[in-house]
Amino acid sequence: MSRAAGGRGDDLAHLVEVLAAVDATGAPESARAALALLARAPRTVARLDEHVREDRWSAPRRTPGPAHLAARLDRPAPGAVAVALAGAHPDGRIRERAVRAMLAAPAPELAPFLVLRTGDWVEQVRTPARAALVTLLADDPAGYLPATLPTALLVGARSRGGFAVTQVTAALLTAPPPVRRALGRSGPAGQRRFVLTIGLAHGWLDRDDLVEAAESDPDPLVRVRAAETACRDAVWTGRIPTLRRLAGSRRPAVRATALTGLLRLGHLAEVSARLDDPADLVRAIAREAARRDGTDARAHYRRVVTGDAPTPGAIAGLTETAPSTDAALLHPLLAHPAAPVRAAAVRGLRLLDAVGLPLVTPLLRDPAPAVVREAATALRPLAGALPPALPWDLLADPRAELRRAGYRLLGTGDVRARLRAGLLLAVDPDPGLARRGRADVVRLARDAVRPTGRHPTPPALAVTAAERDDLRRLARDAAPVLGDECVDLLTGWLRS
Template identity: 40%
Template sequence: MGDDIRSGEAAATRLVRGTPLTEALDITDPGAWTALDAGVRAIARYRSSLLPGGYGAGTPGDGTAGGAPQSAAAPGRPTAGLGRLRLGLRPPARPRSADRGAGSRRRAGAPGAPAPEPVAGAGRPGPPDESAGLPVRSRLALALCHPDGRVREAALDGVAEHPVLLPLLVVRAGDWAAPVRERARRLLGGMLDVETAVALAPLILRVGRRERGAFGVELLDGVLRRAPRERLLPLHTHTDRAVRRFAFRSAVEEGLLSPGELARRASWDDDPVIQTLCADAAVAAVTDEGGDSGWDDVLEPLLGARSPRARSAGVTALRRAGRPGRAVEFLADRAAVVRACARYVVRRHGTDPLPWYRERCADPADPAVPPGAVIGLAECGERADAELLWPLLAHPAPTVRARAVAGLRALDVTDVARLLPLLEDPAPGVVREASTALLPSAGTLPDDWLTGFLTADRPRHARVAAFRLLDARGGLVGLRAAVALLDDRDERLRAWAGQSVQRWRPGADTPRGEAEVGELLDRARHLFSDYVLRRRKWEAGLRG
């Protein structure tokens, strides 16, 4: 949020310096418009004369910045009229009751001549308007973001002559000031056609997340539902994820896409929400009258999708399609959710998947052992099945070894002596799984042997695994390991070690007054203030 305001302030500053609107900000970026809206109000706090109308940020409770004006055309406030005069815009229609009230007050002055109404601050010149001479678009954009609601309202009608400012009309349709909001909504409803709605969809959905932004989303939905199907296709491949989600939800509700099209969308879109939405809709849309061809159009894209969400939907649909036998080939899928769905379908067909898993893992010398079958055995097996997993720790395939370690951990079977040598495995995945399995036993591991993995000649994954275990042990051993990595060549590992030193506290196994603790803390003194360093030493029984 802070970055948005800062970028908005920079864009507003460029506008008041005379930079054309299209050069001052990226008009195709919805975030640039919302940032400009916040940035104009930010600069008004310290340079009010930069804005059209000469109106500052005001004070709380006076109907200016930060609060909704009581009336966007309230009489007796010189700023509103000044802002409209300098903008050259038609003021909003004033209710007749307000005109009569203002007239009666004028007649209360000297007989026969209208007298000006006394106002606070009358007679004192306001700040000079430094925005005079700016391009009309720039002045209008600044006015549409002005802290004073009356200036914002006065600027709304100018959008019709400058459609490039339509994004700010969208922002104002969610304005906190009711007169501005209602007028902006009337104008937006008359100007939003299909082409404009497609272009403004990212901004409308962005503003729609605000407290008063629902109107724009409802208006967008109504316009797009009346549009021809071909006009909406660009939204299905839009780079903005929120736009794609909105477009697909609308397409599913309206039935604009066939089951096969939905399945294909689910198979290649990278958004998990869209994958689930389209996959579920595709399966639900297949009717029994469609026959095998209808299922083929849906199942083939889903079962071949890269996304586990899409594949799992396809595997689950095999039962309804009457093809449960095909689920067997997904019992060893690389994704856990797909394996679980495959086991569900197979079991509902009356087959126990456990013997299938045991058969696939029975020969540790078989180079074709599926890694998914190894972890699948642990997911549905018993602790006795660990005897099939231990030999797989020596399998030539790194993925099989890693899944075997993960499977043993899932079965809650841990043998430190057999797992410890895996920390020297050349495969990072195996070392990572081994360190995770050994973590509960970190206090019993040989610290001198693990410390040897922290040297610069060891690969990164070995240093990370060793430090993970030593850091979990804590005490003097953990501090020694962390300080040893403060000069590591890997930036992330150095940062992790520094954080470990900063949160270190002497444990029950740390000898009081241990001189090595003081030496290690002195080596890391750049991580502490003088006070905190003395405090740490005092906690360890050392004199600062």
Template identity: 40%
Template sequence: MRCADWADPVRTRARELLAEILDAGTAVTLAPMILRVADRDRGDHALGLLDGVLRRAPRERLAPLLVSGDRTVRRYAYRMAVEEGTLSPVELARVAAEDDDAVLQGRCAEAALAAGLGAETLDVLLGGRNPQARSAGVTALRRLGHPERAVDFLADRSALVRACARYVLRQHGTDPQPWYRARCADPAVEPGAAIGLAECGDRADAPLLWALLEHPTPGVRARAVAGLRALDVTDVRRLRPLLDDPAPGVVGEVTLALLPSARELPEEWLLSRLDAGRPRWERVSAWRLLDAHGDVVRLRTAVPLLSDADVRLRTWAEHAVRRVAHREPRASRSPEVAALLDRAGAVGR
């Protein structure tokens, strides 16, 4: 820490001592502290010493840093490993495929591709649990001349991977839209195919998505609703029954689709869906749709929820009351708004 001291004599002596004691063993122990001090003014000197020691150390000395529980340390260690070429493409691909740090996923995927793709490396990337790895592998299929494998990722759960798969196929002269249309007409359709059709299709594809609203798989129903919203072909009358869907994900997507047309839904009907006995996702949906009705309805909805047992609904209600109270000075409040704010008590003041 004193290597970054404001006093030059202290800083100089500390740097001399650190240079004396820092070897491959102490570097691993002190790395977390040095990396934090590096963010300070004059803190880069200790980091330079750490760099020099670790780059000269045997590969196995870096291993504890690669598995450190400190994210900053791990990012530093993998950056060094990539620069020094101490990890094989397959090892890099495994990190990209399995690590939960998005920065490391991207860095190691790029390094694996740059190091040269073998069959094992490609399979590891394509089988990765995170989109960064899969998208890197799919994109590499173009360079390797295997665009047909990209078809397997057109219905991937990740929008990024689906987009990469479509790109690879188009670069090799294949239009993915017919594949999506055929897949959405198949009872075994995947959720990713439903939204994928909307991502590359047009309004003429809406009938296929409307038909999927009755599919037995909740994920397919949810993605079909999302697709209809993306194509801007939502219909309040046809979507309203799906607010009673047993799957929370479907209700959430329908709510998003209906928000622009929320005022077409009866206020009293929505208020009844806030009853404490209803599933939480239905209550949250009702709140969001009522909130889109405007200030007066928002206030009518919020005041009874100020004592609700659901913390999130209660918090949203408090915020809504405060927003209305802030926007409407006392002198310009309608009698109803004034009465509701009085009921809200201290929250509305």
């Protein structure tokens, strides 16, 4: 179903076949369970509706599944799947019959498909669908609001989609508090944002609801907005425990919002104690508190970095406040036993523009992938000063992170080096690296053979005969994964 949400016709056709097979079993429970699962993904519902609505009943693209399901409307009790997909039929008369079947045997699983028909371009379909939506939301908001709200918000921007949004908003305004609370804690992110916006406008949400959303909601926009509202109320009312609780959140944006509230209330020492926080925004707020409190943040960072327990946050803070002459303080940390400290030290040297090849180059083979990544990032601008064989050795290493580092370093070389590295990576056993290699090879080949406005001059490929033969061999090895078009482009490029 997640693949069908992308809109590929083959995936959608397969989904229709699966739904038709479920309907063929004649088990109402199975059909409704399949539609309930589908209703959790409103984008998939919309794409499925568009797919079925296309004229796929004309030869030679005849798809028997939807046509067969639409014919089941003639039965006294058509299945839920047949009713749902018949609602997307190109024939408006069949869509109208499907809508009336949805109202005759209402079910929350059919509600998303009913919402789509409230914006139908045929009035005879649109009018009964709208009447059905109003009736169902009024009679059972607890059952139909969760089923209709995500799809209504999805189609709200369409030319006739405003009706559904208006109806679900009206139902939400009159729904019992437990229903509103459940909608704000579950469902897609768009639904939770909508419920939060309405709740804040109408004062539904109390302090506990806001704190819970700020701490636990998976959507960053919901978390930040809930945290801002809760912290603003806490500042106005002087509720320090609320600010302290949110200041301990694992979410940096929530911590920053709560610490800003504590800073406004004058709790300078409490805020400046976060100078070593992993988040840059939190460190900046803590440094402002330290400045007001008369604490030397730079001296603090130097003391922690050179002490027995350096932290990545302290290293980042030193990088943000100290001059480049303090880079020497980070040199001993390149051999620290903790990988996060080593990675932070390499990052600090890069930001201070004090990367030393003898110090950082050995970290390209560090046991920790994060350290290897930081080392490759730091050394990339200096790749020309590295031993020429080093990136190629890394590209042939059994460890995926080392191959990635070698490829990044080779990305600064000439066209031949980039093409050769891309061909090697295109057949890499790591799927992510292989995709990257294939994409780069295709881009290079297209730029060479088909100049564009962005790349009007083809990249120059200066190679010897031996190097050309080597590239041809690598191209043949990678041909099964590159595709015929790319292989043809490469062949012509190397021949010319």
